[in-house]
Amino acid sequence: MSFWRKLESLLLGMRCLYGHRADGLLIVFVVDDIDREYMRIQSEGVxxxxxxxxxxWGERFFQVTDPNGVVIQLVQWVTENTEELVVCQPKNALVRAGKRSSC
Structure with missing residues (x-):
C-alpha cells in the first residue's frame, strides 16, 4: 500500500473529520531522504x-494537502557546508565523514 493510501486510510478513520474541513491542520513527518520521497510522491500522482x-535554518521540505484540507509536510533537517551537504540524522546526530557530532 502506498504512503498516500495509508495516510488517506488513517485520516478516513478519524470520524471527527467527517463533514468538516481541517483547514489549518498540519501534520509533519521527518524522513531520511527528502529528495527520494519527493520523487516517489510525485510518481504516485499526488x-x-x-x-x-x-x-x-536547515529545514528541507515539501507539502501535500489531502481532500479534507489537512496539509502533510515531509521534512529533512540539513545544514549547508561549503565542502559538503551535511544531513542531520534522527536523535540529533550528525554524520560527517563517518564521524558523529551533534547538529
Missing part, C-alpha cells in the same frame, strides 16, 4: 502543494 525547498 499533487504537490508546496514544491521542495530548503530554508536558511
Amino acid at each position: 499533487p504537490i502543494t508546496t514544491a521542495i525547498k530548503t530554508e536558511p
Whole structure:
C-alpha cells in the first residue's frame, strides 16, 4: 500500500473529520531522504502543494494537502557546508565523514 493510501486510510478513520474541513491542520513527518520521497510522491500522482525547498535554518521540505484540507509536510533537517551537504540524522546526530557530532 502506498504512503498516500495509508495516510488517506488513517485520516478516513478519524470520524471527527467527517463533514468538516481541517483547514489549518498540519501534520509533519521527518524522513531520511527528502529528495527520494519527493520523487516517489510525485510518481504516485499526488499533487504537490508546496514544491521542495530548503530554508536558511536547515529545514528541507515539501507539502501535500489531502481532500479534507489537512496539509502533510515531509521534512529533512540539513545544514549547508561549503565542502559538503551535511544531513542531520534522527536523535540529533550528525554524520560527517563517518564521524558523529551533534547538529
